[in-house]
Amino acid sequence: MRDGMINLKSMAAALFLGLVLTGGTASAQTANTSSIELSLPGSQERLLIGGGLPFGLYFPLAGTLCRLVETADEPALCAVATLADSDAAIAALQDGSLPFALVQSDWLYHAVRGSSRYQETGPAEGLRAVAAFYTEAFTVFAKATGPISKISDLKGKRVSVGADTSYRGILANVALATAGLERDDLAEASAEPVVTAIERLCDGQTDAVVVMAVHPAEYLTAAGRRCGITPLSFSDSEVADLLGDLPGYASVVIPARTYPGQAVPVKTVGLRPVLVTTVDADDAVVGALTTAIARGLTRLNEAHPAFSTIRIEDLTSASLFAPMNPAAARALGITAQQ
Numbered sequence: 230m231r232d233g234m235i236n237l238k239s240m241a242a243a244l245f246l247g248l249v250l251t252g253g254t255a256s257a258q259t260a261n262t263s264s265i266e267l268s269l270p271g272s273q274e275r276l277l278i279g280g281g282l283p284f285g286l287y288f289p290l291a292g293t294l295c296r297l298v299e300t301a302d303e304p305a306l307c308a309v310a311t312l313a314d315s316d317a318a319i320a321a322l323q324d325g326s327l328p329f330a331l332v333q334s335d336w337l338y339h340a341v342r343g344s345s346r347y348q349e350t351g352p353a354e355g356l357r358a359v360a361a362f363y364t365e366a367f368t369v370f371a372k373a374t375g376p377i378s379k380i381s382d383l384k385g386k387r388v389s390v391g392a393d394t395s396y397r398g399i400l401a402n403v404a405l406a407t408a409g410l411e412r413d414d415l416a417e418a419s420a421e422p423v424v425t426a427i428e429r430l431c432d433g434q435t436d437a438v439v440v441m442a443v444h445p446a447e448y449l450t451a452a453g454r455r456c457g458i459t460p461l462s463f464s465d466s467e468v469a470d471l472l473g474d475l476p477g478y479a480s481v482v483i484p485a486r487t488y489p490g491q492a493v494p495v496k497t498v499g500l501r502p503v504l505v506t507t508v509d510a511d512d513a514v515v516g517a518l519t520t521a522i523a524r525g526l527t528r529l530n531e532a533h534p535a536f537s538t539i540r541i542e543d544l545t546s547a548s549l550f551a552p553m554n555p556a557a558a559r560a561l562g563i564t565a566q567q
Contacts, residue, residue: 275306276514278504279318279330282311286443286535287331287502290362293532294504297525298518316346322507323353329510329518334361334501334550335477341551344476357554358547359504359515360522360561362539363443364481366499367400367471370430370449371437373459373490380461381408386436387417389426397423401439403474407467424448431456441499443535445487453489460488462495471498479546484538503547512556519560 278294281287288309295307310327312318318330319340332340339345343352371377377386383405390412391397398420405411412418419426419435426438431452442449444460452458460483463471468480475498483495504522506515522529523544530537545561547553558564 275308276518277308277310277327277329279310279312279321279327281331282313286363286533287312289533290502290536291331293529293536294518294522296532297528298521318505319353319356322356322505325509328514329359329504329506331502332505333477334479334503335475337503337505338477338550355508356551357506357508357510357557358551359506359519359554359557360544361479361501361503361547361550362543363535364479364499364501364543365441365443366481366483366497367404367478368440368442368444368483368495368497369404369437369461370427370440370452370458371461372430373457375436377437378461379408380404380463380467381410383408383437384410384414385416387419387434388415389419389421389423389429389435389438390415391423391439392420395420396441397439400441400475403471404439404463404467406474407463407470427452427458430458437461444483444538445534447534450488453491457490458488459491460495460497462493463497465496468496468498477550479549501543501546501550503550505551506554506557510554510556512554515554516556516560519554519557523561 276295278291280291288311291309295309298307310321310330312321312330315333315336318327318332319336321327322330336346337356337358340347340353341356343350347353369380369383376382388401390401401418402412405414417435421429423438423440426435427448429435430438440449449458472478472480477500478498479501481497481499483491483497485492485494487495523541526539526541529539541561545563548558548563553563
């Protein structure tokens with residue numbers, strides 16, 4: 230579930246302060262909280278990481294990041310501040326309310342460049358990326374045994390694309406354009422909720438479904454077992470076109486056998502949560518936090534199914550969206566571009 234919303238209106242900077250998530254098996258819908266100790270060089274202060282709302286994925290991700298650094302020599306209390314969306318996270322970073330926050334990659338990309346929704350406010354020049362994580366991938370599902378194997382095959386088919394102003398709807402339009410198609414080329418463009426759409430796909434009432442999901446997703450795995458749906462892959466040129474039309478997105482490969490009957494890797498694009506700080510951040514704190522994340526990658530993978538595929542190259546991809554904090558770049562073994 231995304232931290233941000235298509236509604237671009239800024240929301241309250243922080244709804245409440247929750248202590249960090251305990252354990253590693255909480256679902257994205259619930260969150261149990263308790264305090265932990267965080268070790269940062271020379272720091273006795275509480276470290277705050279802005280996450281999303283408790284029913285999303287950003288909240289447990291922020292909690293897990295806190296837990297990864299709890300074994301340091303000089304402990305400090307770490308807590309997760311819940312935020313309404315990425316616009317609120319950016320605002321909290323800029324006004325100094327929070328030293329760290331998770332921000333959706335497209336929001337971050339536009340904020341640092343003063344583009345799109347941030348055109349009037351101008352570039353947020355003080356934001357610095359620390360690390361990026363899982364990908365919420367734009368994916369099109371169809372029956373593995375059906376007539377649809379590539380995006381151009383959607384012509385004349387019934388496709389669940391979502392509402393016009395939703396991420397699903399916007400991405401569907403962009404994807405169709407890569408194949409020289411428009412919505413009018415579809416036999417039907419429906420907007421039911423994605424879970425309902427997947428059920429309709431299984432029942433033969435629709436031919437394809439546009440999905441934004443962190444893979445593997447349990448409901449998609451279940452549908453794959455039930456009725457043999459599979460994700461479609463974009464070609465390399467289509468991925469390049471998507472990235473050109475969708476600033477702030479990253480390329481992603483869904484490994485073969487992620488879903489039942491998926492024999493080959495699937496190439497697509499998606500959004501990532503990015504841990505962000507500012508130019509005023511203490512390098513020692515940023516370096517310690519980033520090192521803990523990199524060294525604790527296995528624990529991060531085990532903390533939640535959505536985090537299971539995060540790799541070191543995902544962490545370093547933060548540089549695609551905003552300038553890297555130099556201490557974070559050093560900890561990840563990359564060069565920061567100022």
